[in-house]
Amino acid sequence: xxxxxxxxxxxxxxxxxxxxxxxxxxxxxxxxxxxxxxxxxxxxxxxxxxxxxxxxxxxxxxxxxxxxxxxxxxxxxxxxxxxxxxxxxxxxxxxxxxxxxxxxxxxxxxxxxxxxxxxxxxxxxxxxxxxxxxxxxxxxxxxxxxxxxxxxxxxxxxxxxxxxxxxxxxxxxxxxxxxxxxxxxxxxxxxxxxxxxxxxxxxxxxxxxxxxxxxxxxxxxxxxxxxxxxxxxxxxxxxxxxxxxxxxxxxxxxxxxxxxxxxxxxxxxxxxxxxxxxxxxxxxxxxxxxxxxxxxxxxxxxxxxxxxxxxxxxxxxxxxxxxxxxxxxxxxxxxxxxxxxxxxxxxxxxxxxxxxxxxxxxxxxxxxxxxxxxxxxxxxxxxxxxxxxxxxxxxxxxxxxxxxxxxxxxxxxxxxxxxxxxxxxxxx
Numbered sequence: 001x002x003x004x005x006x007x008x009x010x011x012x013x014x015x016x017x018x019x020x021x022x023x024x025x026x027x028x029x030x031x032x033x034x035x036x037x038x039x040x041x042x043x044x045x046x047x048x049x050x051x052x053x054x055x056x057x058x059x060x061x062x063x064x065x066x067x068x069x070x071x072x073x074x075x076x077x078x079x080x081x082x083x084x085x086x087x088x089x090x091x092x093x094x095x096x097x098x099x100x101x102x103x104x105x106x107x108x109x110x111x112x113x114x115x116x117x118x119x120x121x122x123x124x125x126x127x128x129x130x131x132x133x134x135x136x137x138x139x140x141x142x143x144x145x146x147x148x149x150x151x152x153x154x155x156x157x158x159x160x161x162x163x164x165x166x167x168x169x170x171x172x173x174x175x176x177x178x179x180x181x182x183x184x185x186x187x188x189x190x191x192x193x194x195x196x197x198x199x200x201x202x203x204x205x206x207x208x209x210x211x212x213x214x215x216x217x218x219x220x221x222x223x224x225x226x227x228x229x230x231x232x233x234x235x236x237x238x239x240x241x242x243x244x245x246x247x248x249x250x251x252x253x254x255x256x257x258x259x260x261x262x263x264x265x266x267x268x269x270x271x272x273x274x275x276x277x278x279x280x281x282x283x284x285x286x287x288x289x290x291x292x293x294x295x296x297x298x299x300x301x302x303x304x305x306x307x308x309x310x311x312x313x314x315x316x317x318x319x320x321x322x323x324x325x326x327x328x329x330x331x332x333x334x335x336x337x338x339x340x341x342x343x344x345x346x347x348x349x350x351x352x353x354x355x356x357x358x359x360x361x362x363x364x365x366x367x368x369x370x371x372x373x374x375x376x377x378x379x380x381x382x383x384x385x386x387x388x389x390x391x392x393x394x395x396x397x398x399x400x401x402x403x404x405x406x407x408x409x410x411x412x413x414x415x416x417x418x419x420x421x422x423x424x425x426x427x428x
Contacts, residue, residue, distance in 0.1 A: 014040065014087075026056070030090060037090040038075055046082035055157040056084050062133055062156040063088065070122035072144060072154035091152050093145030093291035100140060100205065102290040107205040109237050111281040113271040115205075117263065118151035118278070119143070119198060124259035126153075127191040132162040134169060134190070138197035139178045140204060145291055149278035162190075169193075176217060177210045181225045181251050192253035195262075199229070199248035206232045211249070225251070240267045 017030040017037070026043040043056045063074035063086070073089040093099070100107070107115075126133040135142075135153060142155040160169045168188035180196035182189040203211035211229060214220030229249045232242045244265060250256050262268065282288045 014038070026052075031087075037092075039072075039088050039090045041086045041088070043084045043086075044082060045084055056086070058159060058161075059155070059157045060084070060086050062159040062161060065129075065131070065133065065161070066126065066156075068122055068125045070118045070151050070153060071125070072152045088154070089152075091144035091154070092147040093149060095141050096143040096145065096201075096205075097140035099145060099287075099290055100208070103287055104208075106208055106233075106236060108281070108285055109241060110271075110276070111278060111285065111287075112202065112205055113241070113268065114276065114278045114281055115151055116198075116202060117268050117271055119153065119201075120259045120262045120268070122151065122153045123191070123194055123198065124263060127194070127259055130165075132165055132167070132191065134160040134162065135194050135197075136160055136169075137174050137178075138194055138201060139175050140201060143201065147291065149282045149288070149291060151278070176220055177212055179221075179224065180253070182253055184221045184225060189253065191258070192256045195248050195256045195259065196253070199245050202245050202248070203229065203232070206237060206245075238267075240265075 013033050014031040015033065017032055020028040020030050020039060022028070026041055026048075029040045029042065031038050031040045041059075043052070045053050045056070048056070060074075060077050063072070064077075066074065072091065075087040075089060077084065077086045079085075123135070126135065133156075135156065136158050137155060138153070142153065144152040144154050146152060158173045160171070162169065168190055170186070170188050172183060172186055174183060174193075174197070178197040178200045180189065180193040183193055200211040203209075207230075212220060212224050212227070214223050229246060232245060234242070244257075244262070244267060248256055248262070257265075279288070282291070
């Protein structure tokens with residue numbers, strides 16, 4: 001484990017300040033030691049499925065490899081019982097998504113170019129190192145701001161570490177609106193996928209709208225793959241910036257510039273020569289007050305890991321609370337099945353499985369597995385078994401694979417060929 005910064009101290013010295021945000025299996029807290037503030041991500045590995053555990057470990061390993069002024073800094077990590085705690089620097093300005101919501105207007109070009117320069121510097125460092133690191137989930141909520149408005153890229157939970165510069169990744173992952181065409185089409189991809197996502201972020205900053213929208217996930221993917229990006233408003237942004245964004249979002253990744261080539265453009269070189277910082281432009285446009293690192297959580301729960309270290313273990317929920325089902329969960333499952341039935345004719349099983357995993361990320365592990373069992377036809381008592389049988393039978397296998405679990409034994413009846421025996425082309 002990398003040695004912690006001198007200011008971080010031992011975990012027992014960390015003091016809880018407040019909640020910054022939470023997910024299905026983890027919570028981010030603001031903690032302090034003396035006058036220094038840090039962000040503490042606490043992941044419950046006991047409750048988290050294997051996929052979430054892997055993501056937490058990936059984020060830790062990626063952060064340990066990175067040391068750049070525009071990437072969220074790694075401080076330390078420690079295991080406390082079943083909790084993995086990752087300590088990073090705290091970005092007092094919040095994230096870009098909150099900033100964009102707060103200003104409720106397009107980002108002026110001068111400020112946008114300053115931020116583009118910093119983001120491109122971070123990507124050049126990540127893409128040009130040994131190993132190469134792909135972010136793979138670049139979006140406004142994963143772009144953090146310091147108190148002075150400088151950029152820090154963070155949330156590396158699905159980052160990919162490539163040991164060779166020419167290596168390619170193949171995993172279907174990311175946030176749909178920011179996915180590149182090659183990821184959606186399940187092709188091998190490289191660092192150019194991050195360049196596409198960065199282009200999507202710039203469009204959102206300039207237009208107050210996402211670069212691509214669709215009434216359904218499949219519609220969205222078709223729009224991304226087939227539709228050219230709209231130009232930035234010409235009355236607000238220069239032709240040079242519009243052309244740069246178009247180049248970053250070329251359908252063929254070979255035609256997109258690298259992060260280094262973006263930095264070498266005349267547009268960004270001129271921005272650099274002006275010697276203006278984001279803080280200068282934020283002050284000029286009176287945007288400094290819109291930086292917000294307070295977080296959106298109102299819950300005052302304390303980190304369990306710190307309570308364990310101090311000997312004050314928090315009360316555990318009662319059995320009735322832990323076993324209480326979410327209202328309308330059967331309706332949710334039915335909606336999933338209907339949605340997947342619509343997808344089954346045009347999507348690969350691995351894509352469908354990834355969609356289900358994403359849509360059910362907030363469910364408890366036992367609920368997720370019950371839904372997977374229902375979708376794969378394992379649950380003979382399920383009222384949705386008939387609908388589940390109509391799906392691609394391999395979908396259930398894909399979901400079990402992504403959960404990191406072995407598929408339970410099923411009857412000898414093959415759901416694909418209905419032959420009454422196990423089909424060799426579909427081994428269970």
